[in-house]
Amino acid sequence: MTEQSGDRGGWPGLLDRLMDFIPARLRPGTAVVPVVRLSGLIGAVTPLRPGMSLAGVARTLERAFATKHARAVALVINSPGGSPVQSRQIYLRIRQLAAEKKLPVLVFVEDVAASGGYMIACAGDEIFCDPSSILGSIGVVGGSFGFQDLIQKIGVERRLYTAGEHKAMLDPFLPENPDDVARVKALQREIHAIFIALVRESRGARLKGADDVLFTGEYWAGETSVSLGLADAIGDLRSTLRARYGEKVLTPVIAPSGGLLSGLLGRKSAGAGTLISLDGIGGLPDELISALESRAIWAKFGF
Numbered sequence: 001m002t003e004q005s006g007d008r009g010g011w012p013g014l015l016d017r018l019m020d021f022i023p024a025r026l027r028p029g030t031a032v033v034p035v036v037r038l039s040g041l042i043g044a045v046t047p048l049r050p051g052m053s054l055a056g057v058a059r060t061l062e063r064a065f066a067t068k069h070a071r072a073v074a075l076v077i078n079s080p081g082g083s084p085v086q087s088r089q090i091y092l093r094i095r096q097l098a099a100e101k102k103l104p105v106l107v108f109v110e111d112v113a114a115s116g117g118y119m120i121a122c123a124g125d126e127i128f129c130d131p132s133s134i135l136g137s138i139g140v141v142g143g144s145f146g147f148q149d150l151i152q153k154i155g156v157e158r159r160l161y162t163a164g165e166h167k168a169m170l171d172p173f174l175p176e177n178p179d180d181v182a183r184v185k186a187l188q189r190e191i192h193a194i195f196i197a198l199v200r201e202s203r204g205a206r207l208k209g210a211d212d213v214l215f216t217g218e219y220w221a222g223e224t225s226v227s228l229g230l231a232d233a234i235g236d237l238r239s240t241l242r243a244r245y246g247e248k249v250l251t252p253v254i255a256p257s258g259g260l261l262s263g264l265l266g267r268k269s270a271g272a273g274t275l276i277s278l279d280g281i282g283g284l285p286d287e288l289i290s291a292l293e294s295r296a297i298w299a300k301f302g303f
Contacts, residue, residue: 031245033106034064035074035237035253038090042116043083051082054089056256064254065097071245072104073097074237075124081115081137084191088198094123108237109133114219115141118230119195122202128235135225138195139217140188203229 041051050056064073075094081087098105107113107124114137121127121135129135158174196215200207207214209228225231233240241249 030069031071031249032067032069033072033074033241033245033249033251034067034070035076035251036060036064037076037078037253038120039076039078039110041082042079042090042120043086051086052079052090053083053086054093057090058093060254060256061093061097063257065101065103067252067254070101070103071249072106074241074251075105075107075120076110076237077107077113077117077121078110079114079117079120080112081117081119084116084119084140084195087116087119088194090120091123091198094120098123098125106240108235108240109135109222109231115139119198122199126233127231128233128237128240129222129225129231130236131222131234133222133225133231134219135222135230136214136219137217138192138199138215140192140195141217206232 036057038052038057043051043053064070067073094105097103104125105123107121107127109121109127109129110133112134113121113127113129114134118135118137127135192215196211199214207229209230214228214230220228220230222231222234226233237251241251
């Protein structure tokens with residue numbers, strides 16, 4: 001009888017030893033918060049150098065929300081913005097997955113969550129940032145150049161054929177037309193109104209600033225962003241998640257899965273080296289312009 005009792009008493013210890021062979025994230029009672037990084041310009045940059053898009057992040061988001069024993073999903077955002085369409089589509093997919101899986105979304109801003117980057121950040125139930133993070137830029141911008149005088153100086157004749165009165169609107173080789181500018185500004189106001197409505201729906205009563213402050217396209221550092229209600233608190237991912245879910249919380253990073261083409265090319269994403277190897281020197285001008293445009297957008301926020 002004594003031996004049998006001892007054997008039964010050994011079961012808990014045996015179970016504990018067996019648990020060591022089970023991955024930590026699959027053990028009962030373990031808090032898991034998968035982490036997804038969303039960084040870079042949003043939308044197309046060049047044909048072979050895509051920026052962040054719904055097509056590029058959808059599978060990663062789905063894997064994060066499908067993580068077993070997940071208590072929440074954390075998004076780490078570092079983006080100066082880009083395409084309003086892709087920004088809103090990513091925002092919507094995050095909110096759809098959060099509703100389906102009934103999981104809260106915690107957003108952590110690194111350097112920048114501005115313009116489209118802030119639109120994606122609004123998908124979070126809570127937004128945390130560093131004191132030096134840049135948030136906001138709730139507006140719409142577009143620009144071009146005028147080359148009509150240049151081509152005259154170098155003796156180039158512009159030949160353009162269209163069907164449709166406004167098909168050549170804002171052509172950089174034609175003089176600027178005030179009517180065309182008015183049409184573009186009307187379009188920008190429409191997109192701006194959509195952006196404002198999204199921020200209001202997402203942040204609700206937490207917004208503390210007046211419309212003529214929040215929605216002018218201005219941007220702010222972390223502490224001011226919190227005071228305006230654009231973010232909820234100052235905090236980093238590790239400390240915030242440990243305080244909320246315990247010291248042993250697991251934070252697996254859900255990385256994009258590499259496809260067959262990526263493996264064959266020996267890369268995870270398109271870049272300068274890839275463009276040169278695929279297109280030869282002919283790809284260099286587009287890559288150079290893309291790099292300059294990207295640098296200019298990041299530089300706007302001091303990075």
